[in-house]
Amino acid sequence: MTETDDLKTHLLTAIEAAAGLDALETVRVEALGKQGRVTALLKSLGSLTPEERQVQGPAIHGLREAVTTAIATRKAALESAALEAKLAAERVDMTLPVDVPLAGTIHPVSQVMDELAEIFADLGFAVATGPELETDWHNFTALNIPESHPARAMHDTFYLAGEHTPEDRERPRLLRTHTSPVQIRTMLSQKPPIRIIAPGRTYRSDSDATHTPMFHQVEGLVIDKGITMGHLKWTLETFLKAFFERDDIVLRLRPSYFPFTEPSAEVDVGYTLQKGKRVIGGGGDVENGGWMEVLGSGMVHPKVIAACGLDPEEWQGFAFGCGIDRLAMLKYGMDDLRAFFDGDIRWLKHYGFSALDVPTLSGGVGAA
Numbered sequence: 565m566t567e568t569d570d571l572k573t574h575l576l577t578a579i580e581a582a583a584g585l586d587a588l589e590t591v592r593v594e595a596l597g598k599q600g601r602v603t604a605l606l607k608s609l610g611s612l613t614p615e616e617r618q619v620q621g622p623a624i625h626g627l628r629e630a631v632t633t634a635i636a637t638r639k640a641a642l643e644s645a646a647l648e649a650k651l652a653a654e655r656v657d658m659t660l661p662v663d664v665p666l667a668g669t670i671h672p673v674s675q676v677m678d679e680l681a682e683i684f685a686d687l688g689f690a691v692a693t694g695p696e697l698e699t700d701w702h703n704f705t706a707l708n709i710p711e712s713h714p715a716r717a718m719h720d721t722f723y724l725a726g727e728h729t730p731e732d733r734e735r736p737r738l739l740r741t742h743t744s745p746v747q748i749r750t751m752l753s754q755k756p757p758i759r760i761i762a763p764g765r766t767y768r769s770d771s772d773a774t775h776t777p778m779f780h781q782v783e784g785l786v787i788d789k790g791i792t793m794g795h796l797k798w799t800l801e802t803f804l805k806a807f808f809e810r811d812d813i814v815l816r817l818r819p820s821y822f823p824f825t826e827p828s829a830e831v832d833v834g835y836t837l838q839k840g841k842r843v844i845g846g847g848g849d850v851e852n853g854g855w856m857e858v859l860g861s862g863m864v865h866p867k868v869i870a871a872c873g874l875d876p877e878e879w880q881g882f883a884f885g886c887g888i889d890r891l892a893m894l895k896y897g898m899d900d901l902r903a904f905f906d907g908d909i910r911w912l913k914h915y916g917f918s919a920l921d922v923p924t925l926s927g928g929v930g931a932a
């Protein structure tokens with residue numbers, strides 16, 4: 565037996581015996597790495613006489629071939645064994661009775677909705693709801709977004725099949741793109757004064773790490789006499805202080821545009837940087853933090869009040885809209901929105917809440 569044959573037997577045995585990917589890598593480095601034994605043999609070819617090379621050349625190249633192929637085969641086998649083991653370990657038998665420690669948790673979105681209801685109930689707001697399959701009229705027209713309005717294009721609306729007219733108030737034609745149609749439904753169905761929040765699902769054709777086709781918003785609406793932007797700002801400040809459980813919440817209202825409010829303001833909340841992470845509270849300055857947009861808001865447009873059959877000379881109000889998923893991410897520290905809707909029990913065990921974590925103002929709305 566030649567030295568090359570010996571080495572081949574040794575290496576092929578070692579490859580076959582490698583119990584894991586790490587062990588296999590060690591053998592690969594020993595054979596084919598920069599200082600490897602096969603590499604050394606290949607290098608030695610240069611110093612041989614032409615006659616020697618004729619004999620040694622094919623043997624050494626053959627050795628390299630054999631070792632490379634054996635490593636690839638072994639690697640594939642180890643990888644598929646690892647996958648099989650992972651699948652077996654993560655197998656959930658859906659036919660078994662519920663194992664109590666594994667049982668579901670309260671989703672952070674549900675938890676935050678309960679927190680919102682609790683905070684706003686204390687300010688005298690009731691919870692209102694509306695359908696997710698909406699009419700064009702409620703979702704757009706009554707909100708001062710007529711057919712030709714560019715805001716319609718910005719909403720990336722999911723439409724249902726079938727005929728419709730923009731004035732049809734009965735037949736649903738789309739998945740609501742925001743919770744603002746609940747403003748309309750509430751003003752049509754109850755007499756002012758009105759104080760409601762409307763949390764719920766909303767839909768837009770959009771998807772990345774911070775957008776999902778279905779997401780959640782909460783709408784707020786106040787209609788009364790003599791309502792001003794001051795009431796709006798105080799309400800939002802009180803809400804955000806209670807929600808983030810901090811007194812040092814700083815708000816910035818930036819002039820903005822929504823067809824259904826006039827004037828309109830986008831609301832930013834100050835954050836400070838702590839160990840590179842954004843923490844809501846204080847801040848606003850560029851050095852140690854900055855501003856994060858959390859809400860759209862404004863004074864309800866007189867045309868919207870009139871579309872609901874109320875006299876805008878008599879009644880005024882403010883409205884705001886806010887992404888619930890984003891609020892949850894800011895408060896509880898998730899960074900990928902898509903995971904909210906995967907239904908992965910491990911994620912829910914980590915971020916979910918116990919059914920006993922009922923938010924109360926006295927206990928702090930955040931769960932213990």
Ligand code: PHE
Binds near residue numbers: 741
């Ligand atoms: N509906 C708006 C949106 O989805 C938010 C908003 C609600 C703005 C109420 C002002 C008043 O972006």
